[in-house]
Amino acid sequence: DGGITQSPKYLFRKEGQNVTLSCEQNLNHDAMYWYRQDPGQGLRLIYYSQIVNDFQKGDIAEGYSVSREKKESFPLTVTSAQKNPTAFYLCASSRIGTFVENTGELFFGEGSRLTVL
Amino acid sequence: DQQVKQNSPSLSVQEGRISILNCDYTNSMFDYFLWYKKYPAEGPTFLISISSIKDKNEDGRFTVFLNKSAKHLSLHIVPSQPGDSAVYFCAASPLQGAQKLVFGQGTRLTINP
Numbered sequence: 001d002g003g004i005t006q007s008p009k010y011l012f013r014k015e016g017q018n019v020t021l022s023c024e025q026n027l028n029h030d031a032m033y034w035y036r037q038d039p040g041q042g043l044r045l046i047y048y049s050q051i052v053n054d055f056q057k058g059d060i061a062e063g064y065s066v067s068r069e070k071k072e073s074f075p076l077t078v079t080s081a082q083k084n085p086t087a088f089y090l091c092a093s094s095r096i097g098t099f100v101e102n103t104g105e106l107f108f109g110e111g112s113r114l115t116v117l
Numbered sequence: 118d119q120q121v122k123q124n125s126p127s128l129s130v131q132e133g134r135i136s137i138l139n140c141d142y143t144n145s146m147f148d149y150f151l152w153y154k155k156y157p158a159e160g161p162t163f164l165i166s167i168s169s170i171k172d173k174n175e176d177g178r179f180t181v182f183l184n185k186s187a188k189h190l191s192l193h194i195v196p197s198q199p200g201d202s203a204v205y206f207c208a209a210s211p212l213q214g215a216q217k218l219v220f221g222q223g224t225r226l227t228i229n230p
Contacts, residue, residue, distance in 0.1 A: 043220040111160050
């Protein structure tokens with residue numbers, strides 16, 4: 001089945017440790033994204049990538065890093081510089097192109113809940 | 118600066134009645150709008166979208182209305198069913214197919230039997 005796989009689903013880490021969240025897609029989408037969800041704040045964009053070896057900062061990139069070495073993969077590292085890392089992290093992918101058939105829909109993974117103790 | 122706002126954090130509706138979820142936006146460059154539905158501990162799933170060239174789009178029990186002059190859109194669910202209980206996010210983008218969606222805070226809809 002085509003889709004997006006995030007792992008792990010739950011993750012506990014001590015303060016000051018870096019953590020990497022995995023995101024893999026087999027939808028052959030060019031674009032991939034990382035969002036963060038906090039209660040009452042909706043989804044906020046951390047980073048996105050439209051092509052391999054290229055990515056752009058979103059609205060809340062500080063304390064995070066990403067890589068896009070393969071089209072299928074877009075891992076997110078939550079570094080010790082992120083002041084409030086406890087959150088629900090969502091990875092998504094989409095087609096690229098402003099053509100009629102492209103609804104602009106993002107396909108989301110099931111999310112990773114990170115808790116920093 | 119919240120460019121997309123859902124001012125009602127929660128909404129409770131009786132089964133069979135109409136659910137109306139509202140969304141306001143401030144950026145006049147937004148031209149394309151989407152609604153997503155999210156169950157707990159799952160990723161959001163796409164529900165319905167609308168381009169600014171239309172003022173209404175319908176898909177089964179779901180209809181989205183867009184009032185561009187008021188910078189307001191709404192999602193109507195008729196009739197509401199228990200399975201509709203979820204958090205609903207509206208999202209906006211400057212162009213259909215553009216990648217950077219801006220999401221609202223979400224509205225938790227509860228359908229009561």
